[in-house]
Amino acid sequence: MVTRLRNTADEWRSLVNDMVSRGAQGSQSDIDNVVLYLSTNFGPAKGAAPSFTQAPAPSAPTQTAPAIALSPSAIANAKRVIAQNGCVACHRVGDEGSYIGPNLDDVGTRRKADEIRAAIVAPQPQVQPENRQVRLVQHDGKTIVGKILNQDGYSVQMVDATGKLATYSKSGLREFSIIDTNPMPSFGNKITGQDLDDLVRYLSSLAEPGK
């Protein structure tokens, strides 16, 4: 159900000013109102009809954000699982790995925990368009497999699994085919229980390159 705000923006504004002049934290409901005011006027829902359902969950400024508690042993376990299962044969994690699959260093910003879990236990048979690889066969028979960074009518720029960039002229190629099958095997039988939980939570926590 969508509950419409009855107060005008000016009323919310004076409530904020009031709180600032009191120097007080305000009651939970004051803070709720401020959050709603801010989210309505400055949040992503700007311009949309204000509603309680669009507002983010209010939180008091004195509370710290609920952090995902990931113990050092869970992190160590996740790293062990990654090492033992050869994930870096296809992914970058930290300073190592390959460029066949997406970089996992910021996967937590792109994917929810459920999506990460699903990618590991039940990979889609076909990759997302941005993860497609191409196979090039040159006239001399040399085959190159990598990801396309860029292409135009004449040339194609590739990054291979080792991260090396190269540009190939299309006229020098005998074959040019897109590979959209997903090379990632399912790890559903190999990574289970606590190992899977630690892995998913660790990957979900990765938000920056090099972390």
Ligand code: HEC
């Ligand atoms: C043989 C190559 C290969 C191996 C080995 C591999 N992956 Fe992948 N992985 C891929 C590819 C390619 C994709 C992109 C799939 C797509 O586009 O749907 C992917 C996708 C993912 C995703 C989703 C990422 C995103 O941004 O959507 C996660 C998470 C993931 N892999 C984790 C792992 C983990 C953990 C391991 C080791 C247990 C692993 N992968 C091993 C190739 C691999």
